Amino acid sequence: MEFAHIPVLLSETLEYLAVRPDGIYIDGTVGGAGHSREIASRLSENGLLIGLDRDPDAVAVATARLQDFPAKVIQGNYSQMRQILDRLNIFAADGILLDLGVSSHQLDEPERGFSYQTNAPLDMRMSQEGFSAYDLINSWDEQSLKKILWAYGEEKFAPQIAHAIIQARTNAPVKTTGELAELVRQAVPQKYRREKNPCKKTFQAIRIAVNDEFEHLRIGLDSAFACLNTGGRLAVITFHSLEDRIVKQKFADWCRGCTCPPDFPQCVCGNRPKARLLTRKPITAGKAESEQNHRSHSAKLRVIQKL
Ligand SMILES: C[S@@+](CC[C@H](N)C(=O)[O-])C[C@H]1O[C@@H](n2cnc3c(N)ncnc32)[C@H](O)[C@@H]1O
Ligand SMILES: [Zn+2]
Known part of the structure; x- marks a missing residue:
């Protein structure tokens, strides 16, 4: 199966995930395994990459592309990440990536019915x-x-x-x-x-x-955070402002500590930050990438580290 998809913000994502050879990494949107192959190629035999996708086409392609690496590909929704890891007896991960939205493959296959540029039955179901x-x-x-x-x-x-x-x-x-x-x-x-x-x-x-994308994103961010080791990193790439707003707010909530009113002499809420923001501003594509890959124009990468 032809699966043409150029991974966006690839070097930036790898840099922020800081892949350790013996770590456990989850790609919640494995797609054509563009990011996953690069992550998996940095792992030793003690490391593991788990790739999830709700689309059976993506699962088939990613399985083939990751076969020579310490990797497992599973069909599933990233909002179920906690349950999927439980079934695999994996307690926590060192890094998690969500690269949201549709793949070029889904858009380019007319019969999937995602594109207004070709005529096909109305479908648009990722799963x-x-x-x-x-x-x-x-x-x-x-x-x-x-x-x-x-x-x-x-x-x-x-x-x-x-x-x-x-x-x-x-x-x-x-x-x-x-x-x-x-x-x-x-x-x-x-x-x-x-x-x-x-x-x-x-x-x-x-x-x-x-595809109920926003609901899965809200649940998925919580699920991913619950799967992270202390010090583990969660990287999310979004493609439009509505998606980005959900990620930005969730990250801000986790990174906020005390929520007491500013005029309180001392903290009574006891809330402490659960995460540290690694990207003050979202990372966007440079000129070279933007020219080469149109999809990267609107991409924004945000990353946090669990405390
Ligand atoms: C932008 S593509 C990922 C491309 C991949 N990073 C690569 O470089 O090849 C997004 C993928 O996420 C999948 N997806 C979207 N929402 C999902 C969800 N809630 N759970 C699992 N997979 C999802 C889509 O089916 C699609 O294959
Ligand atoms: Zn407080």
């Missing part, structure tokens, strides 16, 4: 099972559609697009990415139609909703 984009588009009410277009896509024409979807499906279900893309183009004001991607935000919003 290839359960509730799909077809189900969402053809069963959710106008209010719910509007809500996700706004909350997950920051789409300013959410009301018009939601209304157009409801109208269209009174005749027949909306079946393909092409039909949906055309609906969006017709729903937005004419001057936006000439924009390169008037559908981008709608497709992003539907993908996030179908």
Whole structure:
């Protein structure tokens, strides 16, 4: 299976994870094993890399690409990381990576139905099972559609697009990415139609909703933190501001100590920081990487160390 995906912020991620040859590392979004191969190649036979992905295609490719390394690849959701490690009798990890969002492979395979650039059945399921984009588009009410277009896509024409979807499906279900893309183009004001991607935000919003990405991210960050050894590092790469905000806030909560009001003469809450922020500002791609890999434009890497 062709799996073309260039890992983003690779050298920066490796530097921040500070891989120890005998350590245990978890890649919660193993994808095409771009980051994982580099991590695993730094391990001795006493080290271990565990790669997780909810997409069976990614699991098959990563398994093949990691076969010569001390690595195990498991199909699963990173929000279940604690339970997965328990089943493997592994208590804690020295480093964990989450490289969020879709892979280029998922976008480039038309039949996965993620892309507005090719016509295919509406699908967008990373795990290839359960509730799909077809189900969402053809069963959710106008209010719910509007809500996700706004909350997950920051789409300013959410009301018009939601209304157009409801109208269209009174005749027949909306079946393909092409039909949906055309609906969006017709729903937005004419001057936006000439924009390169008037559908981008709608497709992003539907993908996030179908895969329940933010809920998994919130649970997944807690689960990953619970799996870290003291001194272990958690690195997260995000691709848009909504995702990044969730990571930033969670990291800030863990790194904050005392929460007493500033006018208290002494601390009564007893809260101490659980983690140390290793990236004051998020790490972004340099000029060379941005020119070479378009996906890296919006990538932000944040890293903490558990105390
Ligand atoms: C950006 S790609 C990772 C690419 C990988 N770092 C590489 O260099 O090849 C994101 C991957 O995360 C997976 N994924 C997204 N959400 C997930 C979740 N909640 N649990 C497990 N895997 C997830 C997707 O299926 C996709 O394969
Ligand atoms: Zn306090």
